[in-house]
Amino acid sequence: MKKAILLIIDGLGDLPTPKTPLQAAKIPNLHKLATDGVTGMLAPVSRFVVPGSDTSHLNILGYDPEVYYPGRGPLEALGLGITLQEGDVAFRANFATVKDGKIIDRRAGRIDTATATKLAERLSIRVDHVQAIFRNSVEHRGVLVLRGPGLSHLVSGTDSHSPSGELEPCTALAPEAEKTADIVNKYTEFISGLLSSAPENKGREKPANIVLLRGAGTYAKVPGFSERFALKAACVAGGALYRGIARYLGMDVFVVPGATGTKDTDLKAKANAAVKAIEGEYDLVFVHVKGCDNAGHDGDFTAKKAFLERIDKEMIPILSKSGASLIVTGDHSTPCSRKAHSGHEVPILVYNDIERRDDVGRFDEIACPHGGLGHIDGKDIIPLILNLIEKAEKYGS
Amino acid sequence: MKKAILLIIDGLGDLPTPKTPLQAAKIPNLHKLATDGVTGMLAPVSRFVVPGSDTSHLNILGYDPEVYYPGRGPLEALGLGITLQEGDVAFRANFATVKDGKIIDRRAGRIDTATATKLAERLSIRVDHVQAIFRNSVEHRGVLVLRGPGLSHLVSGTDSHSPSGELEPCTALAPEAEKTADIVNKYTEFISGLLSSAPENKGREKPANIVLLRGAGTYAKVPGFSERFALKAACVAGGALYRGIARYLGMDVFVVPGATGTKDTDLKAKANAAVKAIEGEYDLVFVHVKGCDNAGHDGDFTAKKAFLERIDKEMIPILSKSGASLIVTGDHSTPCSRKAHSGHEVPILVYNDIERRDDVGRFDEIACPHGGLGHIDGKDIIPLILNLIEKAEKYGS
Numbered sequence: 001m002k003k004a005i006l007l008i009i010d011g012l013g014d015l016p017t018p019k020t021p022l023q024a025a026k027i028p029n030l031h032k033l034a035t036d037g038v039t040g041m042l043a044p045v046s047r048f049v050v051p052g053s054d055t056s057h058l059n060i061l062g063y064d065p066e067v068y069y070p071g072r073g074p075l076e077a078l079g080l081g082i083t084l085q086e087g088d089v090a091f092r093a094n095f096a097t098v099k100d101g102k103i104i105d106r107r108a109g110r111i112d113t114a115t116a117t118k119l120a121e122r123l124s125i126r127v128d129h130v131q132a133i134f135r136n137s138v139e140h141r142g143v144l145v146l147r148g149p150g151l152s153h154l155v156s157g158t159d160s161h162s163p164s165g166e167l168e169p170c171t172a173l174a175p176e177a178e179k180t181a182d183i184v185n186k187y188t189e190f191i192s193g194l195l196s197s198a199p200e201n202k203g204r205e206k207p208a209n210i211v212l213l214r215g216a217g218t219y220a221k222v223p224g225f226s227e228r229f230a231l232k233a234a235c236v237a238g239g240a241l242y243r244g245i246a247r248y249l250g251m252d253v254f255v256v257p258g259a260t261g262t263k264d265t266d267l268k269a270k271a272n273a274a275v276k277a278i279e280g281e282y283d284l285v286f287v288h289v290k291g292c293d294n295a296g297h298d299g300d301f302t303a304k305k306a307f308l309e310r311i312d313k314e315m316i317p318i319l320s321k322s323g324a325s326l327i328v329t330g331d332h333s334t335p336c337s338r339k340a341h342s343g344h345e346v347p348i349l350v351y352n353d354i355e356r357r358d359d360v361g362r363f364d365e366i367a368c369p370h371g372g373l374g375h376i377d378g379k380d381i382i383p384l385i386l387n388l389i390e391k392a393e394k395y396g397s
Numbered sequence: 398m399k400k401a402i403l404l405i406i407d408g409l410g411d412l413p414t415p416k417t418p419l420q421a422a423k424i425p426n427l428h429k430l431a432t433d434g435v436t437g438m439l440a441p442v443s444r445f446v447v448p449g450s451d452t453s454h455l456n457i458l459g460y461d462p463e464v465y466y467p468g469r470g471p472l473e474a475l476g477l478g479i480t481l482q483e484g485d486v487a488f489r490a491n492f493a494t495v496k497d498g499k500i501i502d503r504r505a506g507r508i509d510t511a512t513a514t515k516l517a518e519r520l521s522i523r524v525d526h527v528q529a530i531f532r533n534s535v536e537h538r539g540v541l542v543l544r545g546p547g548l549s550h551l552v553s554g555t556d557s558h559s560p561s562g563e564l565e566p567c568t569a570l571a572p573e574a575e576k577t578a579d580i581v582n583k584y585t586e587f588i589s590g591l592l593s594s595a596p597e598n599k600g601r602e603k604p605a606n607i608v609l610l611r612g613a614g615t616y617a618k619v620p621g622f623s624e625r626f627a628l629k630a631a632c633v634a635g636g637a638l639y640r641g642i643a644r645y646l647g648m649d650v651f652v653v654p655g656a657t658g659t660k661d662t663d664l665k666a667k668a669n670a671a672v673k674a675i676e677g678e679y680d681l682v683f684v685h686v687k688g689c690d691n692a693g694h695d696g697d698f699t700a701k702k703a704f705l706e707r708i709d710k711e712m713i714p715i716l717s718k719s720g721a722s723l724i725v726t727g728d729h730s731t732p733c734s735r736k737a738h739s740g741h742e743v744p745i746l747v748y749n750d751i752e753r754r755d756d757v758g759r760f761d762e763i764a765c766p767h768g769g770l771g772h773i774d775g776k777d778i779i780p781l782i783l784n785l786i787e788k789a790e791k792y793g794s
Contacts, residue, residue, distance in 0.1 A: 015751060015753060016751075016754065041771070045792055046780075047773060048777055048781045048783070048784045049780055049784075049792050050789040050792060051791070051792055052792060052793025052794040053793070054793045055792050056793065065793060072793075072794045215794060337751060340787075341791055342784060342789075343781075343783070343789055344784065365753055366753065366754070366756075366769070369755065369770075369771060
């Protein structure tokens with residue numbers, strides 16, 4: 001079968017304390033693939049650069065972020081299923097609680113999704129000649145899309161992380177963004193009034209009485225994945241960002257019930273969906289799992305180790321029996337000791353039954369630098385896949 | 398401590414005869430760091446390129462020499478403590494002996510520094526509208542800076558290496574440099590008269606009766622190191638070039654008594670100065686030692702091995718106990734068998750107590766290619782350090 005499944009384990013890599021989670025975890029199926037396949041180390045962006053999840057995935061999927069990164073807002077908006085139009089400016093948004101001009105809770109008391117959904121329904125309005133489209137996702141999170149002529153993403157966010165917690169107005173970072181900043185401030189003021197009087201906020205200790213914005217970006221259509229690489233690709237992911245990236249690149253997105261984009265996701269369901277897609281019309285399925293990154297950000301070694309063991313037990317047997325080539329790697333390291341992304345490489349393994357092998361028998365940060373792939377960069381992954389499944393065009397003649 | 402010391406051992410790498418100096422040397426402290434840290438191989442500029450010390454250091458310190466290399470003259474002038482102004486043209490200079498229009502000694506009988514200093518005091522003069530600033534360093538060496546409007550570095554040197562030994566006039570290599578060539582020739586002629594009649598030259602078999610010039614470059618201010626990388630950096634180096642490079646990048650330079658920039662330098666004093674700086678306000682200290690390169694150029698295997706043993710004994714214990722991360726590498730190979738720089742990689746080790754480790758236990762050219770870092774380039778060093786000390790900005794979100 002000349003097809004491939006690319007499994008990205010978000011935040012995979014770590015630092016030794018004294019073992020890394022990968023070294024400590026019981027992951028016999030991954031070690032078996034490492035034994036039977038070829039391994040190496042991947043710098044998702046480039047050596048020692050600390051990647052965001054967005055830039056890293058773009059780079060791994062063949063889209064140089066220096067050229068194609070639209071900012072976080074549009075990717076999140078696409079992930080929530082909003083169909084964007086050329087020139088739309090999108091922000092990440094979150095419900096927050098403001099009191100006497102100060103942000104007292106950036107998450108509005110971690111408002112529940114159902115209440116947030118009711119509030120969100122009131123927030124798609126017109127401001128001057130601009131259509132504002134608001135959509136919430138999980139808990140306090142959401143996106144705002146502004147649609148109209150002459151908008152610019154070169155505006156500051158209103159999500160102040162300053163210790164004073166002052167609510168900050170949106171300001172233009174370039175002269176052409178004056179109008180957009182003005183729209184954002186009018187919008188923020190108007191919906192603040194709407195939210196304050198909304199019945200859902202009655203009796204809430206921390207009312208969701210404002211929406212904070214960040215990560216502004218302008219949407220522009222990019223050359224599609226199938227057009228650029230002649231591969232029909234699908235995505236299985238729970239997190240909105242990853243679905244959004246896939247849609248941005250023109251991949252089909254499978255929304256799998258139980259795929260939550262968190263640690264409690266249904267990994268078997270995701271693996272089965274991936275295999276179903278690969279058995280169908282797709283040449284490449286990109287599967288994303290988020291749990292290790294969440295655990296790394298929480299500094300929770302045990303949870304990271306446990307999630308790796310779940311992946312090993314619940315996904316790898318299904319994926320490795322599909323007949324497709326399997327590539328397992330991460331989008332960056334999220335060391336538990338740092339509780340943040342780092343610029344350390346992540347292990348990568350490539351398995352099918354006819355590839356070159358190496359003498360590495362473990363899938364971890366210490367063994368894989370000895371692997372036959374050596375040290376590769378995110379930009380190498382699509383050429384690697386095209387070569388692996390014999391779909392690369394010859395360069396020259 | 399989220400700080401780092403970068404120790405550059407000039408000319409570190411070598412070729413086996415049948416061992417390399419690193420393989421032959423007793424360097425238990427460096428081997429211990431290799432054991433406890435992570436190793437690899439560094440191409441200071443890029444693979445197989447033979448670096449100059451100037452371009453190599455710029456590249457390692459994050460300044461692409463294709464963009465930022467100002468020529469050797471300005472770097473040497475800054476190293477001698479001359480404050481350069483935008484547009485100054487600087488040359489490397491040396492006192493020489495000329496007779497009947499032929500250079501009979503390029504070093505004026507290796508004139509002593511004290512005599513050269515007295516002669517040098519006469520050589521800062523005005524030529525037309527140009528101020529010439531001359532400063533000597535050690536023995537016959539020095540720099541000439543030309544300051545005035547409309548100067549260009551696109552002129553030939555006067556330091557002929559041709560077998561005939563003819564004194565060659567300075568010629569313009571581009572039309573805009575005609576005036577500069579004319580100034581250089583007037584200057585050379587005028588000071589030749591001054592030197593010939595100087596009392597210090599009386600009775601010298603090889604009078605210092607001319608100054609030869611080479612390595613012309615125009616000074617332009619570059620974006621500062623702290624501005625580009627948000628690191629406060631200091632330099633501990635004996636050699637003028639390395640101090641000059643550090644000043645060019647806006648680093649503070651510590652002039653350590655006993656740091657000579659040669660084989661007899663006070664290595665302990667340099668290590669102690671580096672640790673004092675790192676315990677103070679600095680995030681990064683760049684420490685340079687020159688002795689291995691000198692020995693390599695002399696083809697002196699024994700001296701190179703002995704200098705490595707001195708570094709191991711006199712510097713490494715001090716540096717490795719500072720609490721800062723420690724990076725040890727070189728700026729290029731200077732194989733004793735070649736008596737010249739070569740394009741072979743140099744070993745690199747990175748040590749702190751929370752990093753990934755590898756199973757390499759020796760710091761040499763044969764063990765380190767097996768290290769966990771793999772093969773990296775000079776441009777990777779600053780990202781490596783920023784990631785190591787958790788001061789990297791995330792790329793994306």
